[in-house]
Amino acid sequence: MAGSISEAVLRRLPRYYRYLNELEADHVMQISSKELAERMGLTASQIRQDINCSGGEGRQGFGYSVPKLRRHIGKVLGIQSKQNMIIIGAGNIGSAVALSDSFRTSNFYTVAIFDTDPQKIGKKIGALTVLDYKDVAAFLKRQPVHIAVLAVPFASGQSVVDRLHDLGVTAFWNFVPADLDIPDDATIVSVHLEEGLQILSYKMKESSQTF
Amino acid sequence: MAGSISEAVLRRLPRYYRYLNELEADHVMQISSKELAERMGLTASQIRQDINCSGGEGRQGFGYSVPKLRRHIGKVLGIQSKQNMIIIGAGNIGSAVALSDSFRTSNFYTVAIFDTDPQKIGKKIGALTVLDYKDVAAFLKRQPVHIAVLAVPFASGQSVVDRLHDLGVTAFWNFVPADLDIPDDATIVSVHLEEGLQILSYKMKESSQTF
Numbered sequence: 416m417a418g419s420i421s422e423a424v425l426r427r428l429p430r431y432y433r434y435l436n437e438l439e440a441d442h443v444m445q446i447s448s449k450e451l452a453e454r455m456g457l458t459a460s461q462i463r464q465d466i467n468c469s470g471g472e473g474r475q476g477f478g479y480s481v482p483k484l485r486r487h488i489g490k491v492l493g494i495q496s497k498q499n500m501i502i503i504g505a506g507n508i509g510s511a512v513a514l515s516d517s518f519r520t521s522n523f524y525t526v527a528i529f530d531t532d533p534q535k536i537g538k539k540i541g542a543l544t545v546l547d548y549k550d551v552a553a554f555l556k557r558q559p560v561h562i563a564v565l566a567v568p569f570a571s572g573q574s575v576v577d578r579l580h581d582l583g584v585t586a587f588w589n590f591v592p593a594d595l596d597i598p599d600d601a602t603i604v605s606v607h608l609e610e611g612l613q614i615l616s617y618k619m620k621e622s623s624q625t626f
Numbered sequence: 627m628a629g630s631i632s633e634a635v636l637r638r639l640p641r642y643y644r645y646l647n648e649l650e651a652d653h654v655m656q657i658s659s660k661e662l663a664e665r666m667g668l669t670a671s672q673i674r675q676d677i678n679c680s681g682g683e684g685r686q687g688f689g690y691s692v693p694k695l696r697r698h699i700g701k702v703l704g705i706q707s708k709q710n711m712i713i714i715g716a717g718n719i720g721s722a723v724a725l726s727d728s729f730r731t732s733n734f735y736t737v738a739i740f741d742t743d744p745q746k747i748g749k750k751i752g753a754l755t756v757l758d759y760k761d762v763a764a765f766l767k768r769q770p771v772h773i774a775v776l777a778v779p780f781a782s783g784q785s786v787v788d789r790l791h792d793l794g795v796t797a798f799w800n801f802v803p804a805d806l807d808i809p810d811d812a813t814i815v816s817v818h819l820e821e822g823l824q825i826l827s828y829k830m831k832e833s834s835q836t837f
Contacts, residue, residue: 417644421633429821437805492824493831507722514718517803517820521827562826586830588823592728594648602833604826606819609728610640612799613703615773615815616732617636618799620704622813 418493424468428488430455431465435485436520444513447478494521501554501590503575505530505538505545505565508590512564513540522561555582562586569593635679639699641666642676646696647731658689683724705732711799712765714786715777716741716749716756719801723775724751734773738765766793773797780804 420428429611432457436444446460447467466473471487473479489495502509505528512518513525529548530536538545546554563584567575572591579587580598589595589605597603631639644791645666649657659670659677666673677684680697684690700706711729713720716739722738723729740759741747757765774795778786781804790798791809800806800816808814 419814419832420828425825426637429818429824430720432824433818433821448636452720457836491828493827494824498827507725511718511722513820515819517818518823521824523820523827524822561830583729585833586826588826602826602829604821604822604829607644607728607734608723608726608817609734610644610732610817611817612729613640613643613705613732614636615799615813616700616704616709616734617631617639618815619772620814621630622796622811 420469423503424465427457427465428469428492432485432488432492432494435481435488438481439485444481445478446481448473493524497522497524497527498559499524499560500562500564501551501560501584502564502566503548503551503579504527504528504532504564504568504590505532505535505540506566508608509564509566510540512566513543525557525564526560529554542596551579552582555579555584559583562588565589565591565595567591631680634724635676638676639703643696643699643703643732646699649692650696655688655692658783659684662690672809694817705734707775708733708735710735710737710769710771710773711773711775712737712762712771712795713739713775714759714762715739715743715775715801716743716789717777718752720775720777721751723777724754731807736775737769737771740765741804743792745800762790763793766790766795770794776800776802776806778802 422464434451448462452459452462461471469488469491471484486495500523501512501609502525509528513528525543527546528540529546529551531548535545536547561584563579565572565575565587570590572593572595576587576595576597580601585601585604587597587601589603592607595603635691642652645662661732663670663673677690677695680699680702682695694708697706697834711734713724722737722740736754739751739754739755740757740762742759772795774790776783776786776798782800783806785805785809787806791812796812798808798812798814800814805820806814
């Protein structure tokens with residue numbers, strides 16, 4: 416098993432996983448680092464280095480076994496078995512996460528969605544019914560869940576984190592545009608959607624320049 | 627002006643921009659690479675290298691001027707002036723983008739949102755009224771816009787890209803979970819939300835291991 420992976424390699428692993436999934440769906444069973452590089456817009460040596468750093472193995476003159484490498488990366492990412500999550504906030508973001516298929520592909524299943532808004536409580540979002548956030552403690556006592564998606568307004572972010580952590584949640588996928596304080600034993604990944612838009616802006620500018 | 631920036635540095639620039647904005651809002655006018663490094667969880671030498679690569683300047687013993695560096699990075703990203711965008715798809719993701727404040731902070735303004743669903747056309751989303759997608763050509767003829775947010779179902783992604791490109795859209799911020807083909811003169815940045823969740827999964831696993 417590989418030890419800790421650098422942040423830069425880690426950030427690329429989900430892309431490898433996605434491409435390998437697509438290859439497998441297309442019945443491609445083996446691939447060279449060169450072909451994978453072309454598909455991903457990286458260099459072959461970077462590919463070999465990344466896979467090597469994450470403990471994956473290829474064979475000279477054969478390349479990589481697509482299903483084996485996909486399973487290996489899935490194991491490194493810890494997504495080889497089913498994980499449950501709850502969503503706090505049944506607004507647009509919370510609903511989009513609840514309704515998306517992309518997360519089930521990675522073995523993440525939403526088991527409940529909570530809100531404080533009486534207009535939203537009781538409403539159906541796909542197969543789920545929006546639950547009252549004041550019942551979150553009772554819910555987690557009955558069915559412990561360690562991952563929460565934070566899709567609440569800015570002002571509520573920190574208090575929701577504090578409460579959920581007291582109830583045993585240790586991993587937060589955060590859509591609140593705030594720097595939230597997380598206890599040492601907990602983990603947070605924040606989504607800053609505007610970063611993608613800024614990168615798009617840079618690329619537009621670059622592609623419009625004549626060299 | 628700096629030339630092309632490596633993809634790795636580019637990916638970090640929005641984070642610099644965000645932290646510098648926060649510092650400026652807190653009336654912090656200057657900062658050393660060491661302080662910025664602590665705040666961002668990077669090393670001071672990485673900070674100096676990134677800023678140097680993107681053409682920014684600091685002064686020995688003084689550090690960086692926060693407003694000057696923020697403006698510089700904004701200029702590199704091309705977000706110093708207002709840019710209009712349209713959203714295709716008034717579902718949860720499209721609505722979330724239309725309602726978010728985060729994009730206006732980066733000078734991106736949604737001027738219209740389109741859908742094909744008669745149930746959604748005419749509905750209000752914030753200050754916008756959902757327009758009929760069949761009127762998109764007439765709209766863009768009246769008011770050319772070069773950036774489109776793609777928030778349509780999987781099956782419609784490619785045809786929407788093709789149509790909009792014919793109408794002068796050259797930059798796509800893509801939420802459709804598909805590999806879309808983009809003409810050479812166009813730019814695309816795709817959001818793969820599940821990647822964040824996979825990174826969270828890895829970090830949970832790491833933090834639960836005892837060394």
